[in-house]
Every structure is written in C-alpha cells, then in structure tokens.
Amino acid sequence: MSGGLRVLAVDDVPAALGELCALLREAPEVAEAAGAADPLTALRMIQHGRFDAVFLDVAMPGLDGLELAALLSRLSDPPVIVFVTAYDQHAVAAYGVGAVDYLLKPVRAERLADALTRVLRVVPGAPAEAAAPTALPDAMAALPVETAGRTRYVRRGEVHYVEAHGDYVRLHTRTGVHLVRMPISRLEEYWEAAGFVRVHRSFLVALGAVRELRSDSAGGLLAHTDLGDVPVSRRHARELRERLLHAARHGQLDRTGRV
Incomplete structure (x- = not known):
C-alpha cells in the first residue's frame, strides 16, 4: 500500500x-x-x-x-x-x-x-483519500441503562424530558426514570437534531412531548408534558416558542411517529 x-x-x-x-x-x-x-x-x-x-x-x-x-x-x-x-x-x-x-x-x-x-x-491497497461525506447511522437512538447488573436500552422516542443530575442525566419515560452517566450538554449535542431542546440549565425537553406552555405561581414558564412540568428559563423561552411553532406548522408535535 x-x-x-x-x-x-x-x-x-x-x-x-x-x-x-x-x-x-x-x-x-x-x-x-x-x-x-x-x-x-x-x-x-x-x-x-x-x-x-x-x-x-x-x-x-x-x-x-x-x-x-x-x-x-x-x-x-x-x-x-x-x-x-x-x-x-x-x-x-x-x-x-x-x-x-x-x-x-x-x-x-x-x-x-x-x-x-x-x-x-x-485495508485495501489504495491509499486513503478525501471522500464525500458519509451517511452515518443514528448514534444515539437508544441509551444503555445499567440496572442490577443488567443492561437495557431506553429508546430516545420513549423520553419526554431529560434532567441533569451532576455528571448523570435522568431520562423521564412512561416506564420510569432512568439514570445514565453523561453530562446534559453532551446529550444535547446528540439529540438536538432529533427534536430535543434545551429549556433550562438542567433540562432538555422533547418538542413532541410538550402539550402546552403554562405559567407557574411565580410567573415563570413551564412546558407541560404527560409526565410533568418542565421549567423553562427566560433565556430559553423565546427559542422554545419558536421551535414549537415551527414544529406545529410542519406536523411534528405528534409523538406517535417519533423514533
């Protein structure tokens, strides 16, 4: 070679x-x-x-x-x-x-x-050369969760919102809350293109999981999901509203078809 x-x-x-x-x-x-x-x-x-x-x-x-x-x-x-x-x-x-x-x-x-x-x-005999961008498989469509010595995979489509917990994140799903060792900033990078939005320093929410926006008793904004309310900070409120409007216009708010 x-x-x-x-x-x-x-x-x-x-x-x-x-x-x-x-x-x-x-x-x-x-x-x-x-x-x-x-x-x-x-x-x-x-x-x-x-x-x-x-x-x-x-x-x-x-x-x-x-x-x-x-x-x-x-x-x-x-x-x-x-x-x-x-x-x-x-x-x-x-x-x-x-x-x-x-x-x-x-x-x-x-x-x-x-x-x-x-x-x-x-390796084939030809030298490595610059190639056109390669279509990669979805890297994080599911996350491994270790429980009592067993590994199960939580699919991204099951997750309504994500909560930071130190160096871990809590994945909130209908089957429970699952702990994964990963900073929330890293998970945001992986899942942003799949419709997860940073709404707070400690929270990501799936756009398809948001049923409505509500005000709390102190005048703050909450993103309501079937699994509970997610706090939305002021700095993220405008982006969330815009993303929800865009998703609604393109029929992307029905979770049944999410991966």
Missing part, C-alpha cells in the same frame, strides 16, 4: 489520547494520525473524511467504544477497528464486532506495530 495509513484515535482521557496519537505518528506505517476526545466528535470526523483505521477506547461515557464500533461496521466502507483499553474483559465482545486487534494500556510501541500489521492486511 502506498501513502501510509490514515488513523483516528478515540479516547476521552486527554493524556491517554495524546500518548496514543504520539505513538501512531511515530509508526512508519502511519501517514496521518488524528485524535477525537469523544465518540460524537469521532463520528463527525469519520463523516467528513475517510480513515483506514480507528483505535478505540472501550470505556467512554454515553456511547462506548463497542457501541461506536458496531455503528461503524454498518457503513458501506467501514474503517478497520482496533480497541485500546485498560481492561481485558471486553476482548470477546470486541472481536465480536469485527475488531482486528485488542491492545491493553499502556500500549508498547512493538505491540502497536503488531496491530498496525494486522490493519495493513485488511
């Missing part, structure tokens, strides 16, 4: 990401190594440019490495996946989603060389 590999490293720990990128850039097989500090950024980078391989951490908040790899495997021309993690218990699952190698941290240069050799065996 001419030109060398174009590689993306994904890790939410800055020091680990920097170290991995440095190792990749020193490898003679690699022509270019880029870094992404979270899965959403990685998805955007892959959407707008082609990578021969993606080196993924497993344990990341929100969308973890295994879930991101499963999404990427559904692309028409997916990158080769190599996992890089401090834990070995995910190895079976990693190979189950098609990874060619599984590196344990701290990564040694010689072990990285072995992984790159495996990548080269799989």
Whole structure:
C-alpha cells in the first residue's frame, strides 16, 4: 500500500489520547494520525473524511467504544477497528464486532506495530483519500441503562424530558426514570437534531412531548408534558416558542411517529 495509513484515535482521557496519537505518528506505517476526545466528535470526523483505521477506547461515557464500533461496521466502507483499553474483559465482545486487534494500556510501541500489521492486511491497497461525506447511522437512538447488573436500552422516542443530575442525566419515560452517566450538554449535542431542546440549565425537553406552555405561581414558564412540568428559563423561552411553532406548522408535535 502506498501513502501510509490514515488513523483516528478515540479516547476521552486527554493524556491517554495524546500518548496514543504520539505513538501512531511515530509508526512508519502511519501517514496521518488524528485524535477525537469523544465518540460524537469521532463520528463527525469519520463523516467528513475517510480513515483506514480507528483505535478505540472501550470505556467512554454515553456511547462506548463497542457501541461506536458496531455503528461503524454498518457503513458501506467501514474503517478497520482496533480497541485500546485498560481492561481485558471486553476482548470477546470486541472481536465480536469485527475488531482486528485488542491492545491493553499502556500500549508498547512493538505491540502497536503488531496491530498496525494486522490493519495493513485488511485495508485495501489504495491509499486513503478525501471522500464525500458519509451517511452515518443514528448514534444515539437508544441509551444503555445499567440496572442490577443488567443492561437495557431506553429508546430516545420513549423520553419526554431529560434532567441533569451532576455528571448523570435522568431520562423521564412512561416506564420510569432512568439514570445514565453523561453530562446534559453532551446529550444535547446528540439529540438536538432529533427534536430535543434545551429549556433550562438542567433540562432538555422533547418538542413532541410538550402539550402546552403554562405559567407557574411565580410567573415563570413551564412546558407541560404527560409526565410533568418542565421549567423553562427566560433565556430559553423565546427559542422554545419558536421551535414549537415551527414544529406545529410542519406536523411534528405528534409523538406517535417519533423514533
């Protein structure tokens, strides 16, 4: 293969990401190594440019490495996946989603060389070139929720509103309230295009879940849903009204068809 590999490293720990990128850039097989500090950024980078391989951490908040790899495997021309993690218990699952190698941290240069050799065996001979934007699968149509040692998936369409709780969010659904480890600002990035609007520092609401706007006893604004009232701050009130008006005009306020 001419030109060398174009590689993306994904890790939410800055020091680990920097170290991995440095190792990749020193490898003679690699022509270019880029870094992404979270899965959403990685998805955007892959959407707008082609990578021969993606080196993924497993344990990341929100969308973890295994879930991101499963999404990427559904692309028409997916990158080769190599996992890089401090834990070995995910190895079976990693190979189950098609990874060619599984590196344990701290990564040694010689072990990285072995992984790159495996990548080269799989990557087609043509060098990676700039490609047209790729249509990616919906990254966050469902979120994994851990309960009593079991994992269940809460679909985005089940969620009426989201409440911040420190480094976690509470997903309010008809089946209950589900806790997910993810900052509300990150979830806002993922779900904004799907009709979730930031209405307060601590709340997102699904436009399709809003039945009406109400005033509280102090003159504040509330977005009423079937699961309760969501406070709307003054700075977000105008945007919410405009988004609701736009959604109403385009028939987007009926939740029955939401994903």
